[in-house]
Amino acid sequence: MIVINTSNSIPVYEQIGFKFKELIMKDALRQGEKVPSVRELATILTLNPNTISKAYSELEKENVFETIRGSGTYIKNGAKEIVFNSFKAKIKNDLKLVVQDAENFHIDHNIVLEYISEAYKELKGDYNDRS
Amino acid sequence: MIVINTSNSIPVYEQIGFKFKELIMKDALRQGEKVPSVRELATILTLNPNTISKAYSELEKENVFETIRGSGTYIKNGAKEIVFNSFKAKIKNDLKLVVQDAENFHIDHNIVLEYISEAYKELKGDYNDRS
Amino acid sequence: MIVINTSNSIPVYEQIGFKFKELIMKDALRQGEKVPSVRELATILTLNPNTISKAYSELEKENVFETIRGSGTYIKNGAKEIVFNSFKAKIKNDLKLVVQDAENFHIDHNIVLEYISEAYKELKGDYNDRS
């Protein structure tokens, strides 16, 4: 369900948070559903409970998780919308930064659009390769 | 000539490397020109010489700089082309990553294109504001 | 009769105790009246009996409840006065703490009084909204 890359430069706790957001977006995890306990997930992923705890408390700060004392941690109401909006904002910002870079080095608008369509072609290719 | 943001999350040595590449792209620095010595630049920017040294050696690895023993460090022949190609590759790769993210979260191709055109509009707006 | 917010940071057993005190203040519960048994209330509120038990024993310590062996738990004589006094003491103490904080950070006496009157205005507004 969750695969973590410890040799990655992205902190493990962020990777975990990201994976949960992905699962929420895919409706694999829905509002009100319980998520594994800190200790449980720690043993599954062979990680330290503190690392899981950090991931969970970040998600709680972002209103994606809700913890009920002594009971467990749950997907908060409205979590999917929050996650979706934050992702859209992230994509928009990332694109803006790339466009700024491109302009900065006089890489033409058309070349940028071409790269975009190439990226989509590659993605489709990947889908076909898999099927 | 070079402004560094030490409270930025981007490592200072990368920022320095980036600035040199920018100057080369703008023809402010040309093939064969000498760049300041490590110590000189360190005092100018009030940074640790180690940081400058790291930036220079990265640029050397990328065939942008060339060090001649006992003489100094110079912009290598063909540097501009190398820099331009590396920038194009970077932009292409960045766009690919963003597109992958967007697909991953079911953000439509059209929305991505819309964000791109918005980014360009904002850029033009900024230019007009300045002028 | 009693609504508990499990996702609140206030411990559930404290919320229960508070609710009983409220009911006593409103004369919804009077001296000598019997309160539900631990198990009964636990099933009504779908909470763990331990939680109810803890709430009851706290109320007993405060001389609000009285347990008669083999018979049940009752509102103790003089409970209302005790509750009222404890509430007044709590309000007084809370105000003292806030005033200390305010002084500590050089927030003027007048600003504190202004905030108080604003709080009362908001309360009245809420009443009007409801009516």
Next chain:
Amino acid sequence: MIVINTSNSIPVYEQIGFKFKELIMKDALRQGEKVPSVRELATILTLNPNTISKAYSELEKENVFETIRGSGTYIKNGAKEIVFNSFKAKIKNDLKLVVQDAENFHIDHNIVLEYISEAYKELKGDYNDRS
């Protein structure tokens, strides 16, 4: 400079954050000033570096601290204003909650005001006792 009460129910890392905010309010710590390093403060207070680190990163999220990689942690520009505003908001909210409580239990507006003035009298008394 900083006294921590480990037997208090308030987490140590929050107490540390609070103390720094106090020092900023008293101008004992000003914009741009460096704060002790994580390890340094940890040894001074005989606490674990992680605890200090948590306090510092909370303050950074609140725009009170600013960390410069490999250099240290500093009071951010505008920190005092941020701290002051957050304190005012806290005081206001605390007062609102107390007023709501008071109304809930039919403790009169005048009694509340009386408690406030008593609190101020006690504070002055404390000052006189000290002097």
Next chain:
DNA sequence: GTGGTCTAGACCACC
């Protein structure tokens, strides 16, 4: 059982 907090000690990139 649950999550929250703390200690102890380690490794990393960066300056």
Next chain:
DNA sequence: GTGGTCTAGACCACG
């Protein structure tokens, strides 16, 4: 030297 991250193991209040 700096902060950021992670592991390991412990204690606590709460349910």
